[in-house]
Amino acid sequence: MFDTLAEIPALSLADQASDPDGFAQRFGQSFQQFGFAVVRDHGIPQPLIERAWAMTKAFFALPEAEKRALYLDGAGGARGYTPFKTEIAKGATHVDLKEFWHVGRELAAGHRFAAQMAPNVWPDRPEGFRETFLELFQAFDDAGDRLLSAIARYLGLAPDWFDPAVKDGNSVLRLLHYPPVDADAPEVRAGAHEDINLITLLLGAEEAGLELLDADGKWLSIKPPEGAMVVNVGDMLQRLTNHVLPSTTHRVVNPPPERRGHSRYSMPFFLHPAPDFLIETLPGCIDGARPNRYPSPITAHDYLHERLVEIGLIKK
Template sequence: MVMIPVIDFHLFTSSDATDRQTVVQQIYQACHQIGFMYLKNTNISNDLIHQVLKQSKDFFDLPLTVKQQLAWTDEFSNQGYVGFERERLNPNNPGDLKEAFNIGKQKLTDIDVTDKLSSPAKNPHILNFYQACTELANNVLQAIALALKLPEDFFATNHNQQNHTLRLLHYPSLSQPPKLRQVRAGEHSDYGSITLLFQDEVGGLEVRTASGKWIAAAPTPDTIVVNTGDLMERWTNHVFCSTKHRVMIQNDDTLNQSRYSVAFFCHPNDDTEIVCLESCQRDKSPIYPPILAGEYLLSRLQATY
């Protein structure tokens, strides 16, 4: 049975070459076989994660009229509040049973948004968290580069404009039955290179294995979920996989509980050309034509809303 591996990331940031190489190999296997892993012993403290989850809850508890003042407007900025059922990650299903708030680096200093006291982008914990996630993402990207026999800074350099999106997510408790085929987050793959995901204790995340079986990516104490996205799959010619995942409505006590999570979506610089890496061609030709990272992200966002 395929399992999502737990990797001690502290061993990669240590000075021991053998430990580092062990982690590099573990990350290669995780990205190649299932596209998901749990990392423990990272630079992000549980205290900071709890603070961000609390700030997220405080924001989503605000009246809808207040949240709508910060509404998401278009795929070009991809910032702001996304209302309940507004998004359909699986276009064949009804709207997802969730609400979200997207924050990009530019919005952390954007006076139009941060002047509004209700905006999470104004909160210092959110700013600290964004910076900590950026640091962790760069370290993971360094490990991935080594796993693919590339210069260690290859991916980090192509992400140095920090075009990342921090997404606060709230899946409300359900007081009435959902519509047919309606779930908390429809089946989808992520659009960028890698994603860092922070979950509360309420489960529901599921990952589809290569054999087509859905397995739980259950909340695991003191770990962060990391998965590879579409652009990493394209870069690596499917050596690494962008795995479909979803958030389901569980038929237990969690039906009456809100679920909170925070996703940090890592995107390459908009002008980075995503072209098959030479080390990933092997015996097969490139599967995809080259595409600019910014163009790909825009096309996926336009299809989602």
């Protein structure tokens, strides 16, 4: 028996313009208590979202051979297609029941991060796929900047503190398809895990299945209002804040039997800092009661590589 997550209030990002400190407090408190927040009025245009859903469903409906031709073996799933049953949660015994597509940041020729951030690959169809998802990537990026500004205020930092950290950041837009599952399927659609990045912005959580693990060890189901975005803390932000903002374990469970014949689609945007950003504990998050858990800083690139090995996307 799962509880619903009525405790997480849906916040309006539109309030940030008139009351930036008030919004920052409400958003930060939700992050500190749950590691998650629900955000309405996020600024991503609804027609763009609807176009992106249509493109996502059309792409995953393509023949398997056509999709697999866009799989880059040895690339760690950073760009393009990753087939069904490839990724596994850290410590899990069953692979995840999903296939996905990754869109990254477009870099100018000769960019200093070209070695760490691969160029995008694009399918020939559906028509307009590239234009749609580059536009959506930018819209997510803009919303993420606004939310990071609120986090900075909550932590007592300058509102633009994260700007240089995420300029040319290694963020990834993931298009996810969880196909229908058998009635007796032993796996969960996505095993219990934490995200690697700073924050994750998720569209598509209205379809049941997303659950988070609360501080009491109970799984709570998340069902945001239609059109709202679910935002959660990633491990990089948890490390940066010395666990003041916790990266909460979450999963996607198989639906009830009557919904197992339906696909589930979602679009998470994993907001990453630039590869050379040094993840070093914020001084304001260290005190006598909370000693520094991470005395040795690490670059975002090295941290990401460590974690991709753990989840099976990069082979040692």
